[in-house]
Amino acid sequence: MNSKQMNRLVKSPKAMMDYQATGRLPRMVSPSSPLIDLLERIGYRRLDRILGVRVGPELGYQRTHTFRSAAQLLKWLKPADQIVEGESFPAEQHRIKNFQKTLTEDDLRRHCHRWYE
Numbered sequence: 001m002n003s004k005q006m007n008r009l010v011k012s013p014k015a016m017m018d019y020q021a022t023g024r025l026p027r028m029v030s031p032s033s034p035l036i037d038l039l040e041r042i043g044y045r046r047l048d049r050i051l052g053v054r055v056g057p058e059l060g061y062q063r064t065h066t067f068r069s070a071a072q073l074l075k076w077l078k079p080a081d082q083i084v085e086g087e088s089f090p091a092e093q094h095r096i097k098n099f100q101k102t103l104t105e106d107d108l109r110r111h112c113h114r115w116y117e
Contacts, residue, residue: 001025008084027085031078033095035059038103039074047071052113059111060099061091070108 008026009016015026035055039047050070055061067073077091109115 002028004028004082004084004087008087028082029085030082031080031089031092033060033077033091034099034101034103035061035108036074036077038105038108039070039077042070042105042108044071044074046116047074049116050108050112050114051116053108054111054113056111057096059103059107060096060101061094062096063094065094070112 005025005028009019012026019025042050047070051068053067053070053073054064055067055073056064065076067076079089079091083089
C-alpha cells in the first residue's frame with residue numbers, strides 16, 4: 001500500500017468499505033490520452049522549447065486552455081505517473097473521453113505560438 005492509496009482510503013468512506021469487504025486496495029492507474037502520448041514521444045528535453053500551446057477540441061479537450069510551454073501542459077495533463085483510480089485532476093475533467101485520434105507533431109505545431117527544434 002502506498003501513501004496515495006492510504007490517503008484515498010482515509011478520505012473516501014466507499015473506498016474504505018470496499019477495502020474492508022474485499023481486501024483490495026484502490027487501483028493505481030496512469031493518466032493517458034492521445035495528447036499525453038504525443039508529448040511523451042516528443043520527449044521532455046524538447047517540451048520546454050515548445051511555447052504558447054493552446055489546447056482545445058482539436059487536441060481532445062473540451063475547453064480552450066493556453067500554456068506557457070508544452071512541459072507545463074504535460075504537467076497539467078499528467079500530474080503524476082500514477083494516480084488512484086477515480087481521483088479527479090483538472091485535465092481529466094476537460095478531456096473528450098471518446099477522442100481517439102492519433103496526434104502528430106504537425107497537429108500540435110498548429111496550436112503553438114513558437115516551435116523550436
